Amino acid sequence: MGQSDYLREPRGRFSGAARAVVLPGSTAEVAAVVQYAHAHGIAIVPQGGQTGLCGGAMPDQTGRQIVLNLKRMRRILALDPVDGTVTVQAGCRLSALQQAVAARGWWFPLSLASSDDCQIGGNLATNAGGHNVLRYGNVRELCRGLEVVLADGRVWSDLKGLTKDNSGYDLKQLFIGAEGTLGIITAAVLRLAPRPAQQALTLVPLPDVATAVQLFGHLNAALGEAVTAFELLSTFSLDLVTRHFPDLPAFPRTGRPWCVLIELSRTGAGADLAAALADVLAPVVGAEALHAAVTAADRRQMDRLWAVRNAIPDAQRREGPSIKHDISLPRGRMAPFIAEVLPLLQARCPGVRPCIFGHLGDGNLHFNLSAPSGGDAPAFLAHREALERLVHDRVVAHGGSFAAEHGVGQLKRGEMARYKDAVTLDLMRRIKRALDPDAVLNPGKVLPEP
Numbered sequence: 033m034g035q036s037d038y039l040r041e042p043r044g045r046f047s048g049a050a051r052a053v054v055l056p057g058s059t060a061e062v063a064a065v066v067q068y069a070h071a072h073g074i075a076i077v078p079q080g081g082q083t084g085l086c087g088g089a090m091p092d093q094t095g096r097q098i099v100l101n102l103k104r105m106r107r108i109l110a111l112d113p114v115d116g117t118v119t120v121q122a123g124c125r126l127s128a129l130q131q132a133v134a135a136r137g138w139w140f141p142l143s144l145a146s147s148d149d150c151q152i153g154g155n156l157a158t159n160a161g162g163h164n165v166l167r168y169g170n171v172r173e174l175c176r177g178l179e180v181v182l183a184d185g186r187v188w189s190d191l192k193g194l195t196k197d198n199s200g201y202d203l204k205q206l207f208i209g210a211e212g213t214l215g216i217i218t219a220a221v222l223r224l225a226p227r228p229a230q231q232a233l234t235l236v237p238l239p240d241v242a243t244a245v246q247l248f249g250h251l252n253a254a255l256g257e258a259v260t261a262f263e264l265l266s267t268f269s270l271d272l273v274t275r276h277f278p279d280l281p282a283f284p285r286t287g288r289p290w291c292v293l294i295e296l297s298r299t300g301a302g303a304d305l306a307a308a309l310a311d312v313l314a315p316v317v318g319a320e321a322l323h324a325a326v327t328a329a330d331r332r333q334m335d336r337l338w339a340v341r342n343a344i345p346d347a348q349r350r351e352g353p354s355i356k357h358d359i360s361l362p363r364g365r366m367a368p369f370i371a372e373v374l375p376l377l378q379a380r381c382p383g384v385r386p387c388i389f390g391h392l393g394d395g396n397l398h399f400n401l402s403a404p405s406g407g408d409a410p411a412f413l414a415h416r417e418a419l420e421r422l423v424h425d426r427v428v429a430h431g432g433s434f435a436a437e438h439g440v441g442q443l444k445r446g447e448m449a450r451y452k453d454a455v456t457l458d459l460m461r462r463i464k465r466a467l468d469p470d471a472v473l474n475p476g477k478v479l480p481e482p
């Protein structure tokens with residue numbers, strides 16, 4: 033990689049200039065860089081795999097900041113088979129960690145479409161979620177310990193990996209989801225899980241979002257923890273994959289505007305999961321939808337179905353300009369929100385093509401908008417501010433969040449100012465001042481100007 037690769041996000045929306053890009057190889061080297069920066073009043077931008085895409089890992093344009101990428105710190109430090117944990121350096125890529133623990137007979141449940149690029153430190157800094165949140169939680173729930181270089185260059189380390197420790201404040205929680213504004217994560221202890229022994233994966237067409245939410249309730253009641261993924265996919269988003277990735281399996285056309293991708297997993301032996309899934313589906317979705325469902329028969333077909341799901345962001349990019357929102361809502365508000373906001377969007381930007389998909393099970397959706405077919409890109413993008421305002425206003429009115437997945441970075445600082453209440457912002461600013469009084473770590477990110 034050349035220096036410029038660290039200064040421009042892969043999708044090009046954010047870029048910056050830097051005094052230096054440093055690639056430390058150890059916690060001691062990270063600490064030395066931060067001590068130097070602290071002593072000289074230089075700001076540091078921690079950087080992982082640059083998949084956050086909110087400008088969080090980009091320096092500003094002054095050329096005075098240091099970018100600190102952790103990619104050289106990629107070692108697995110220990111795997112504890114008794115506690116079921118792995119201790120890993122923060123620059124390890126997520127897929128590399130998944131493969132390393134799988135080789136030892138374990139499974140790391142965090143799974144994102146960006147697994148080949150993102151780093152564990154970045155996952156923790158953004159509290160990443162992904163496909164398996166329903167059963168295993170966000171990475172916050174998978175984290176048992178952290179090592180962090182603080183803004184003055186000291187190292188805070190708690191890598192004991194205890195399940196329970198009530199001796200004072202749980203400090204690691206401050207750094208998880210802080211997007212590098214409170215400390216630089218250099219290592220972590222993460223909880224592993226036994227590899228699922230049995231899985232079932234089905235893609236089912238549905239008439240509306242309310243049915244999807246209802247179906248989730250039935251599945252949850254009948255199969256509980258066995259439901260490991262429940263993804264809502266608009267038929268439009270699947271059509272984009274078919275158009276731009278013809279080698280991936282095409283979903284048969286049913287005329288229904290929505291699908292759900294349901295994954296069940298079980299670690300021990302038990303009744304056939306695919307049969308249990310069909311039993312719950314039949315009364316809710318009806319025989320016709322069940323007939324049109326695509327069920328993976330083996331591991332290879334499961335991977336192919338997941339590949340379709342994971343190809344949606346790239347398919348949308350190939351389709352042309354888009355305006356993206358990553359939102360979360362209480363599950364019960366999903367259908368009313370979507371029913372309310374779609375006509376408002378059409379009224380504001382006739383022909384706009386919503387590309388909606390995501391982790392319905394945990395209330396987290398990509399509510400993306402593609403430009404009208406054959407439309408003029410600059411004309412569409414001129415609507416960006418108005419459409420973002422419309423979507424986020426309605427999300428917040430329905431009790432949701434405007435930043436569920438990619439974090440705030442630079443992109444959503446304005447939304448923080450607009451939607452966060454004064455007490456919340458005051459508390460966040462006090463925490464920032466307490467841990468980083470000289471604004472050495474990732475200034476200009478997350479928190480809006482006072």
Ligand SMILES: Cc1cc2nc3c(=O)[nH]c(=O)nc-3n(C[C@H](O)[C@H](O)[C@H](O)COP(=O)(O)OP(=O)(O)OC[C@H]3O[C@@H](n4cnc5c(N)ncnc54)[C@H](O)[C@@H]3O)c2cc1C
Pocket residue numbers: 077078079080081082083084085087088089102122143144145146149150151152153154155156157158159160161162163211212213215216217218345436437438439441474477
């Ligand atoms: C195709 C795609 C699919 C995705 N799917 C999901 C999904 O399903 N669920 C989900 O939650 N997210 C998803 N994401 C976004 C997700 O936030 C990122 O993939 C990932 O968690 C960020 O890791 P990264 O290493 O790329 O961090 P970067 O993008 O490099 O950085 C993100 C932020 O973390 C900070 N940071 C990075 N490393 C450290 C560190 N060691 N210490 C302190 N701060 C640090 C940076 O300063 C920046 O503010 C997806 C992204 C893409 C592109």
